[in-house]
Structure formats: C-alpha cells, structure tokens
Amino acid sequence: MTSEPRSEVNGPHRGRSEPIAVVGLSCRLPEASGPAAFWELLSEGRDALTDMPADRWESISGDPVDGIRRGGFIDGIADFDASFFGISPREAVVMDPQQRLLLELTWEALEDAGIVASTLESSATSVYVGTAREDYTSLVYRQGSSAITQHTVTGTHRGIIANRVSYALGLNGPSLTVDTSQSSSLVAVHLACESLRTGESDMALAAGVNLNILGEGIGGAEQFGGLSPDGRSFTFDARANGYVRGEGAGVLVLKPLSRALADGDRVLSLILGSAVNNDGATPGLTVPSGAAQERVIRLARERAGVAPDAIQYVELHGTGTPLGDPIEAAALGAALGTLKADGDPLRVGSVKTNIGHLEGAAGIVGLIKTVLSIRHRMLPPSLNFETPNPDIPLGELNLAVNERLSPWPRPDRPLTAGVSSFGMGGSNCHVILTEAPARPADPADPDPAAVDPAADPAD
Template structure:
C-alpha cells in the first residue's frame, strides 16, 4: 500500500509513517508580543532582559550580591512581560470578579489559544465538541503566593479554580468547548516541550484530532526568584552565557507560547498553511545520578537518539539543535557531551553541528523554556536563517567544541546545507531528570493550485474588496481596525484581497461589526483608519448584529434574465463555473444549444431558454455563496426560482 506521505518532499516520512504539522503559533515573550517580533529580535541579536517592571517588586529591597543572604536574590535582571494584569474577561464570557481571582497564567493561555487558532486560520467556534486536546506546561504558583499574603479572608468562591494549576489547560477546553485531553504538565523546566511530546503522541493514537501544546511561566512575586537564587541557578550578571567560559547560571524569564498541531496527512488534505513538521519526539528520565538535580549524560544522549529513531532521521541530517543551554557550569558540559555523542560525532569533519540557545535572548522561561526554544527553531526553519546565540566569546574549557564537532551560532546566516531539507532538534531538560527532544523539518512542498480571482482581489489593481472586522464592543471594532492599519501598512507585499479573505473566512464574527469597502490599498487603509478613529466615511458601514432572525435567499423568476448574465462570475470563480456546467450537462441535447450559448445570446428572452438559463445561474450563485460559508436559514422563489430554491 502506498503511504500518503510518499507524495511529499523526500525525507518527510517518519519511521512509522506518522508526522505532525505545526499549523499555528502564538507567543508572548520578553520584548516580543507575537512571533513576528520574536523573530525580529532573534535575527537582530536583541537581548530582552531588564529589571522587574514597575509594580512587581522593589528589586533593591530583595537584591544582595551574596546569594546566601537571607531572603535575598543575587540577580537583578530577567526577562519580563509588560501588562500581565491586563485582560478582557468579557471576551471569554468571564465575570470581572472571577477574572480577578484567576492566575494570570490562565488568562495568558486563554488569549494565546485564541491567537494560535487564528494563526491556524481556524474559527474557534468551529471546534466546539471536537477532539481537540490542550497540553500546557506550568510549574509555578506565584499568584497563589500573592493572594495568600492577604490571609484567609482573601479566599473566595473562585479561588480554587482560579489558582489550581490544572485549570490552566481545563479552562481553555471549557471556554472553547473542546472534548479532547486537557492537562497541565509539570516536569520542571522541560514541562512545555514534554507537553508537545504528549500532544504528538495523543494525535498519533487518534485520541486527539487537533492539539494545542506549549507552556506558560510568570514570575510575579520575589519569593520564587529568591528560591532560584538559593538553589544556585541564577547568574549574578543577569545573563545566560551558554557554552561560554563565563557561564555562571541563568537569567529568569517569563512568557508563554503555544503551537497548534494536526496530523500531517490531514493538514495536507485540508490545505492548511504548515509552518513546519514535527517528525518525532521522545522523553525519558535520568534516574539515579550523582544528585537529584545533576543531569545524566547517557540519558540525554539516549533521548536524542530515540527521537531521531522515531523520526526516521539520521544524525548527519540534523543541521541545527536548539539547546536546553542554561549557561550553568555543570549542565552545559554534560549537554555538550551528550549532544556530540548522539549527533555531532556523526557529522563529517569540517561540518560541525550548529547549536544555539534562545535563553541568551530572553532568559530561562523554566516551565515555558521548551516552547520558547521550539518557536525559535520553527521560525528559523520558516525564514531559512539561523539567528545568533548571544554572549558567546570563549568556549567553556570543559566543552572542547572542535573535539565534540559542535559550533555555536554567533551571527545571522543561512543554514549550513540549505540545499538539503532543513532539519532541527530541540532539547529541554528538567531539574528532576525528565528530558525531552523534538525533531523538526521544513514543511513539505505543496503543489500550487491556480485560483482565478476577480481582478482586484488577487492583484489589487481594480475591483472592489471588502474588509470585515468585528468585536464584542464598538471600542473593540475600532481597536481591530487600528491593528489592521498597522499590520497592512507594515507589509507592502500583502495583498488586499488576501486580507479580505482572511477577515471574512478565518475570523470569528462578533456582534459589533463593520465593513470597509475599497477599490485599492489606499482606499481600504483610509477607511480602516477612519473606523479606528471613530470617524464616518462613505465606504465604511458599521452596526450591531440583531439578536434574532435568520437569513433568506430569494430566487427570482422569469423577467430577471439578461444577455450575458453570469459571464463575469463564470470567468472569475471556478466554483460558479463548475455548478453552472453541471446544470448544463443535465440539459444537454434538450435545448438545441449549449446552455452557455443560451445565456450569451438573444434567445435568453425566449421562455424555453429563459427558464433553464435562470435555473443554472441561480444554482451556480448559490453554490458560490455556499463555498464562502454563507448558507441561508430559509430559501424561497418565484416562478422558476421556486425550482432553483427547491433544488439547492
């Protein structure tokens, strides 16, 4: 039997014929509110580490250069997010009182779940009742610490659900109506990559049809930072010097990231945009080592080898590995040795394995560290470039890079072998010994399907294009319009027709709505700008959805015909043409003329030709609207229109 993967790019077939497509991504990371900004920061070598933002805690009060000083931390800097207190509960149907009791980690994962599905071009409501799984890594309970400072009187009816870590995943499933597995995972610092591994396995078993996977980490109170300092993990200078001789610990980071995963065969069949492919993954545990938190070299090597074996990938094919790379004097040499044994040693002389770590840019996101590294690898594959790993000058004496056949990526460059499939590994290790490794490959080549579009929709030249925006309030609609202006203005290459299609088809529709209509880029941007400012414009229509009523299609009867009716639609939209031709085939031999000739000539006004012509036109029009997702609640017709209504 021929595998469904045999038609894709050579090398995209996993050892057991199963692979997973990454069809959506979303993140909120230090200095990066979205994946596009994260990539820009990575490619430009930006370090996004600062002192705690105003409102967290007074760093002067808790800092002491002596990490052993009671109640103090020896690090001032880390990777932080702005505005973690900001949340729109009404958007998710949550009361303000319950929202205040919710751990901000829950709120952030809810927001990113929505954004990741939008990036997948999936309207969340269409997944209600589906076997969509949610797998989220999370390890800290800082918000609980903050609340309990105020004593038992601060505990209310929403406290348990607001603080329980399992609800980080469960609330997504509840809010969006998912019926697949839903769980929070805590394997310490490897939690979020383990979540991706578990999601992959759930898809493999058919337990999930779609999965959201990732992790979240927020450093809200000083206690957890003081704990990390006492553990001995923090870098006094607030930087990660991965594989460098200066390695002295890590900077704490916070943030979250999610990926949307679907079996590759299904993603290809559905025509999804594929960011990259997960070929395989593996996890294990170090077992007994020289100490509870001492990494195991042999088991790190083993988990990488197992992931490669499951992926059907050879070590020599792997061009880049995103390291766990914390920048600790103990962990870095162990990881380097394990990686060399599993992959580096298989590379020929002169072609060392390239490595790097996002922790040098954004700090160690602990429970979300693995997903941050995975997103970096995904973006590196998507952009076909490798960004620099920062803070590397002189190799750690315990890491002889030449002997290990490893090379730290120190600048922005193309991949070592861009002529070959781009394949990367991502590692993440927990302090309790739970290790995970994921193997990624570039998306398979897709045969382009030529779509004949209306002039102006595809080319942006002439014709009219609608941009549809909606929100739960008038202010939300204006904010959406402002973001639309910002996004389109920043990318002169984006087609206005593509934007219109995405807004109409792949976005949820809320009660407050507006439509901007324009014949070109400038007119559409001007209308969106006016809408964002609350100003009136002739080509902008806004209003509020009526709470009741349905939509009806009325099919006209004889007398509405005209010569050449439907000619432009037939030439522009294949769906219309196919439906029209299907009716034409049914009338073949009955009219004395092909149906296409009937509507194009004066005979269309003769009753014997009028009625078949109108019937064909109306059926084709219905199929065209139907292809756009516009389906009526009622149909009615007059004269021959009754027949068309009954037929459709």
C-alpha cells in the same frame, strides 16, 4: 471543525510515525508581543533582559527581595478582557494570570492557523500545557481569608490552566497541565503529538506558560545557586556562571500532516519525532545524566527516521551553567555531532541568551524559535559567546555555536533541527522538526508563479 464520524484522515488508524504539522502559533515574550516581533528580536541578536519591575520585588514579609533582579519580563500581565471570554469580573480577579494569558494566546494561535474558534466546539481537540509555577496562588492566600471566594479554587489550581482553555472553547479531547519542571512545555508538545498519532485527538493545542510574579521565586533560585550574578546567560562560554529567569508563553496548533493537507492548512513546519526519558539515579537530584540525554536524543532521531547528517541545528537546553553545559555538549556530540559524516559541524544555540530561562515554558520557546528559523531560512545568533568553555571541546564534539545571523549550513537540503529541554529532576525531552513540504500548485490558480503563503517568512 465538527464532530463528524472519523475517517482515514482524522480517525484512529494513523501511522505512529506520521509527521505532525504545526499549522499555527502565537507567543508573548520579553520585548516580543508576537511571532513577528520575536523573530525581529532574534535576527537582530538583541538581549531582552532588564531589571525586574518594581511591583515584583516585595516578598511575603513585605521586605524587598535582595540579590539578583535582572530577567526577561513581559508587560501587562494584569490586563485581561474577561468579557471577551464570558468570564465575570469577580471570577477574573482571582484567576491566575497564567490562565488568562493562555486563553488570549490560544485565540491568537487559532487566528494564525485560520481556524474559527467556535467551529471547535465538541471536537476531539486536546490541550497540553507545560508550566511549573503557581506564584499567584501565594499572592492570593497571603491576603488572608477575606480574599477567598467561590472562584479561588479554580482560579489558583494549576491543573485548571489547560482545562480553562478546553472549557472556554468546548473541547472534548484530553486536557492536561504538564509539570516536569523546566522540560514541561516540550514534554507537553511530545504528549500532544502522541495523542494525535494514536487518534485520541484530531487537533492539539500545545503550550507553555511561565510568569515570575513572586519575590520569593527569585530568592529561591538565588539560594539554589543557579542564577548568573552577571544577569546574563553565557551558554557554552568560558564565563558560564548560571541562568537568568525569564517569563512569557507560547502556543502551537498541531494536526497530523494528512489532516492538515486535507484541510488545506498552511503548514509552518513538521515535527518528525520526539522522545522523553529520565536521568534516574545520579550523584544528586539536580545533577544531569549525560548518558540519559544522549539516549533521549538518539531515540528522538530514530523515531523521526532521519540520519545524523540530516540535522543541521540543535536548539540547546543551554542554560549557561558550569555544570550543565559541559554535560549537555558531551551528550549532544556523542548522539549527533560526532556521527555526522558530511564534514559540517552541528550548529547549536540557546534562546535563553536573548530572553532568559522560561523554566516550565522554556522548551516551547526554543521550539518556536526553531520553527521561525526554518520559516525564514536563517539561523539567528546565540548571544554572549566569546571564548569556548574549556570543558567543552567543540572541535572534538563536532559542534559549533552559531554566533551570527547566517543561512543554514546546507540550504539545499530539507532544513531539519532538534530541540532539547531538560528538567532539573531529570525529565529529558528532545524533538526533531523539519520544514514543511512544498504544496502543489492549485490548477485553478490563474498565476502559478504566485507566492505561496506557506513559503512567506513574513506571514
């Protein structure tokens, strides 16, 4: 991409309702080093939760952290090819691993999109990264003044996570690290789409990252009362008793559909609309508002311009908590389930049952799961569901947990889904996405029956 003058395709006159194309993605998640491995994990219905690695058990006091130690973890978070990104070893050692991981995954996402990173220099490409943790900062400062260098401030400042990507690639679009607690990364996607639709950006990188590298983090979550003592997330199940912490990251490459088509991009799926709101005053700061969740889902659907019957699946926030699950189910049933007139229950599921709750990165992981489900035209199972939560009347709400790998309910219709993510401080986000349009055959193609790479689920 160059900094050519803006046109009807890449200029500021795009429609506010133009679909946003997902043209590339990458991820690194528990037991999944990339999108193909992630789909394999999902489709096989595997649980990637394990005991916490031994090197993360120590607290600041030096004592092992007691309590629940299961979670979803990724390997090699200390590994980083600093020279590849032109970073000195001295600077790299004090960089938050979340910065390093985002640099690597951004490069992988651009490769997946078929974009040469060097062509983006000086372009109006934006970066929006959702995150909610800065464990590495505590680890650095616990070492004392001898560990502080000229690179410590930029290496540990959370706001630099997005800026690091913009700097490395020479991008001139907006560059924001977004923190709305657990909904951070899906809100980052929403903001990226808005930036594209207004013409503020020509292309956007939307991401989420979460690394659990501080013993106090799990101790705090346990004291808060949110963790499952069983080390499992029983979403919508009668056994629901809390969530399990997970970690990893994901990156999406986004363009307005008109630009993606003009550029000849492979379009993985389309984001039709999204919305963000807040719970406002509730009985407690972390008590969800069903009314607010219902409103944000309705608003996202209205912005997407689709009827309730069009939505066949929703990737839940789905933490598996006894308080949150019934509230989310009631809101979803009121906003979508009971409004469906086609007789089909709305299928639902939660990736948290596979890899845990990625907190600030949770929303984008649910979105990537849904993009892959659309691409493969299959819905993976939501795990640990045996007996419905008695406080969730699935039949009355017209909801059904997707318990096994299965085709979409109406594969003859456009595969359309919603993704929810709710922050514990009340910042709610919902995104509606659908399958990519069929690309017209190239008249110059000698074999019109050749498989289009955009329709190849294994691509």
